[in-house]
Amino acid sequence: MxxxxxxxxxxxxxxxxxxxxxxxxxxxxxxxxxxxxxxxxxxxxxxxxxxxxxxxxxxxxxxxxxxxxxxxxxxxxxxxxxxxxxxxxxxxxxxxxxxxxxxxxxxxxxxxxxxxxxxxxxxxxxxxxxxxxxxxxxxxxxNPAEYYGKQLLAVVRDRASASDQPKTVALVHADDFFANSIANGLLGKKVKLPGSGKLVEDMAPGYIVEAGMKLVYHEQWPEEGFSDWLTLANSIKNSGAEMVIGMMASPEEAVQLSRALKTVRHNPKHLMLTQGTQSEFLEGLGDATEGIMIYAAWHDxxxxxxxxxxxxxxxxxxxxxxxxxxxxxxxxxxxxxxxxxxxxxxxxxxxxxxxxxxxxxxxxxxxxxxxxxxxxxxxYWDSTGLPINKQALIVQWQGSKLKFIYPTNEFQASSMISPKPAW
Amino acid sequence: MIEFLQVLILGICLGFVYALMVSGLTLIFGVMRIVNLAHPILIICGAFVSYWLFILIGLDPILSIPIAGLVVAALGVVIYKLIFERNAAQQTYSEMTVLLTFGTAMVIDGILSFVFHNTQRTTSPSYATDAIFIGDIFIPLAQLYSGLVSSVIIVGLAVFLKYSDFGIAIRATSQNRTSAELVGVNVKFVCLISFGIGCALAGAAGALVSFIFSFFPSRHWEWIAIMMSLVVLGGMGSLKGAVIGAIVLSVVSSMVGAFISPAWSTMVFFLSLFLILIIRPKGLFGIQSD
CATH class of the missing domain: 3.40.50.2300 (Response regulator)
Known part of the structure; x- marks a missing residue:
């Protein structure tokens, strides 16, 4: 029953x-x-x-x-x-x-x-x-990641004074699908489909060359388990790069790279990252976030x-x-x-x-x-699914707040801190 | 030459932190034959204790080591009582512990993720991003302090194991459990306390890790393989081996990162794991099972 x-x-x-x-x-x-x-x-x-x-x-x-x-x-x-x-x-x-x-x-x-x-x-x-x-x-x-580089360099070209224009750049990134894609655009590499090898787009000569800059250091770190950030930062410092572009898929890597650059006291004119808008980034770096620029999709x-x-x-x-x-x-x-x-x-x-x-x-x-x-x-999208006329935003940490600085025709942009204050 | 020296210093400093991270793991394996895959998540627990003490009352992470150690040790004792003690007599105990600790890690990870979310955290004491500069060489203070503290704790542990009565009982149990029992060692109690000490070391390492690396609950998965490679190189169950293995691999990894490519630096840990398992499975200073 x-x-x-x-x-x-x-x-x-x-x-x-x-x-x-x-x-x-x-x-x-x-x-x-x-x-x-x-x-x-x-x-x-x-x-x-x-x-x-x-x-x-x-x-x-x-x-x-x-x-x-x-x-x-x-x-x-x-x-x-x-x-x-x-x-x-x-x-x-x-x-x-x-x-x-x-x-x-x-x-x-x-x-x-x-x-x-x-x-x-x-x-x-x-x-x-x-x-x-x-x-x-x-x-x-x-934009797709391969095109990010254009905007990453344009913000400095358009908004920094002549004396703050960097001549040399260090490019460091995770060995990750997304970060490698941005690097392909900056370095002018051929973008190919995995497996078939079919050419998707030839990014030559690359945005760094187009901007008239010299690449003085290029390295990537493994996708998982990397912890030796100080050694990497020291190598960047030794290159003397005036601009550092760090491309990563996780905010944790953005914190670690920035902290390491601060520890070795490398003071580039500009530090640009593809992650770092999160509150964790501010918590991990505190005042040291001042002047760091981040590629973003949204701003409050x-x-x-x-x-x-x-x-x-x-x-x-x-x-x-x-x-x-x-x-x-x-x-x-x-x-x-x-x-x-x-x-x-x-x-x-x-x-x-x-x-x-x-x-x-x-x-x-x-x-x-x-x-x-x-x-x-x-x-609204093209036939491949990519948005048309959709610009990404460049934001900058200023006084522990994220300020929108580029593109200036999108909406009211704040003034840009340039060069990045010394650590 | 300067760059070589610089990388060597960075590698050694990080190596001592790795050594502390794995010292508890190797102690637990040595005494109880538990391959504790939950050790990295216990380190995360220690990091959380230290983090909240820093955030809430401003306590320096280094000063919070005893509290983090005690909290994680207490957690370890509870885990041991609930999960391991009752299965200690099983013939496949050692193999079983791999699954048990894996499951324990998942449960703790789940609880931490639920309570604290998978938000990355870091404690930021003033020295966390500071360094001493000697000419062209710099010594990062966070790594220096944590390296020094780690070495003090490890030396303290070694002295305790070598000279104290309880330490001798632990060593006896780790060398031959049956014989230790025959000469009157309360093996059950030794195992319980050793597990607690191993977990306390994880808690202490967590306090140091909290300002060296960002951490969040699921970060421990990344550390398992690296930590296993460190203890396997030195020899499972050997404290001396774990310390030497940690420093050697940390230095080699840093050298590879600086002079070849950071992309290959993590590979050092896994490559050494393969090579050691093929050439000398018991590691440099590994102990034979009884």
């Missing part, structure tokens, strides 16, 4: 859950919550979750609650691939959200293209991701306008809401995924559907006049 009751209860629960699941819209996201990308990965998830919570508070999508199924992929590509396979074949998710990093996005995008799922990408800027003929990709940041002062769940959600609204909830400013890693979720929310509401083909078609037909409007600005 007792067993019968238990079985009946279990069946009731099962069918109740099944009914509930049928009344919900599921989104799958394989996120690096542990491992080398744990810090940005966790913040990316925070942005997704915040956005989904707001959608649900406003009635969900198509009258249904939205469930975000987020699983830790341990920063591992194989795990991430199998998780997206599982989302589609077992969990039967309606939509997916992209993961963090080019390294994880490159292989997972192949799987999602196979199943014709829309893949909105929050962080995955390597050009190679977009030049394989896939039509399901939509990148929610700015940006006057970008957007919507979410049919209501206004401008960048200022997002910042205010996040501050009210957490008592601090959001990091760009939270803002990026929030913006991506805004974009998909607009697609779902416009098509009144979670059908991937319809959403893909709607996103492809966005234009400068009718873009997706997010806290990262307006988005």
């Amino acid at each position: 007792r067993i019968k009751k238990l079985a009946l209860t279990a069946l009731t629960l099962f069918f109740s859950f099944s009914l509930y699941a049928a009344e919900t819209i599921k989104i799958g996201a394989s996120m690096p919550l542990t491992g080398m990308f744990a810090v940005p990965g966790s913040k990316h998830l925070e942005g997704y979750q915040m956005c989904v919570d707001i959608i649900n508070q406003n009635g969900g999508w198509l009258g249904k609650d939205v469930i975000l199924l987020a699983i830790d992929n341990r920063s591992d590509t194989e795990t991430s691939i199998s998780q997206y396979e599982r989302f589609i074949n077992v969990d039967k998710v309606d939509l997916v959200f992209g993961t963090f990093s080019s390294k994880l996005t490159f292989p997972t995008s192949t799987i999602l293209a196979k199943y014709n799922y829309v893949l909105p990408i929050p962080s995955g800027g390597a050009l190679r991701i977009y030049r394989r003929g896939f039509k399901n990709l939509f990148y929610f940041q700015s 002062d940006a006057p970008y306008e957007g919507t979410l769940a049919g209501q206004r959600m401008n960048n200022s609204d997002f910042v205010a809401k996040y501050k009210a909830m957490n008592g601090k400013l959001p990091d760009e890693d939270v803002a990026i995924t929030f913006a991506l979720c805004q974009g998909i929310d607009q697609a779902v509401n416009a098509t009144r559907s979670v059908d991937n083909a319809r959403i893909m078609s709607w996103l492809h037909t966005r234009t400068s006049r009718n873009p997706v409007k997010t806290i990262l600005g307006d988005y």
Whole structure:
């Protein structure tokens, strides 16, 4: 009798859950919550979750609650691939959200293209991701990583005084999919597809040569387990480079490189990094952040306008809401995924559907006049999935705050500290 | 020549920190045959203790070593009682501990990630990014202080193991558990305390690591392989071997980083692991199992 009751209860629960699941819209996201990308990965998830919570508070999508199924992929590509396979074949998710990093996005995008799922990408800027003929990709940041170098050098050319123009540059980076892509652009290398070797783009002569600078030091460190930052910083110092460009995929590496440069007392005129907008960077370096420039996708002062769940959600609204909830400013890693979720929310509401083909078609037909409007600005894409006319932002740490300094035509830019103050 | 000397100094300083990081690992293996894959996450626990003491009351990470050591030792004793003691009699105990400690590491990682999030943290005492300059040579204060403190702790541990009655009991247990029991050593108690001491060393290392490296809960996965290569080179269970292995590999890794490429510096640890396992599996000063 007792067993019968238990079985009946279990069946009731099962069918109740099944009914509930049928009344919900599921989104799958394989996120690096542990491992080398744990810090940005966790913040990316925070942005997704915040956005989904707001959608649900406003009635969900198509009258249904939205469930975000987020699983830790341990920063591992194989795990991430199998998780997206599982989302589609077992969990039967309606939509997916992209993961963090080019390294994880490159292989997972192949799987999602196979199943014709829309893949909105929050962080995955390597050009190679977009030049394989896939039509399901939509990148929610700015230029591909290979083009970053142009802007990294332009900010100094355009905003630093003549006496602060560097003649020599040291380039150091992680041996990582994303960081190597930026280096390819700066060094003028050929970008090829892994495996086939098919040429994607020839970046020659490279942005460093185009800028008339001399490369005096170029090194990369291994993707994982590197700890000998002082030796690396000492080598940079010995090169006498007037500008140091550090390209990394994790903020932890940005802290370590900066601390090591400070310890060996190498004082370049400019220090430019591709990570370091996070609060952890400030915590790790304190006042030593002064004058360090970072390549970014978002800034809290940006006057970008957007919507979410049919209501206004401008960048200022997002910042205010996040501050009210957490008592601090959001990091760009939270803002990026929030913006991506805004974009998909607009697609779902416009098509009144979670059908991937319809959403893909709607996103492809966005234009400068009718873009997706997010806290990262307006988005519309070329056929490869790269955003058109979307500039990245250069920010600089000034007085323990991140100030937007470039490009000056984007919105009100702060003055630039040049040269970087001595450590 | 100056660059060679500079890299040598940096390698030695970092080597002493590595030595402290692995001293507890090798002690635990030597006495209990536990391959403690949870050791790196215990170091992270020590780093968190030190971090919060620094943030909340401004206590210098070096001064917080005793507290970090005690807290992690207490945690270690609880873990030992709950997980290892009851399985000590099993024939496949040593092999089993690999899985048990791996699972323990995952659980602690999960708890820390849930409580503190995977946010990277660093303590920033004034000396963390300072250095002494002697001509063209510089000695980073963080590495210098942590190297000195590590060497004091390791020498203290060596003296304790060599001259104290309890240290002799630990060594006896590590050399031959059965014989030690026969001559009246309370092996069960020795194992419990040794595990606690090993964990205390992890806590102490964590306090030093907190201002040398950034840390976050899942960072420990990166350290496991490096730490295993250090103890395998020196010989599992040998304190002297662990110290020498740590310093040698740290110096060689720094040299490779400076004169070949940083891209290859981490490879030194893994290459040495392969070579030692092929050429001399018990390591330079490894002990034979009883």
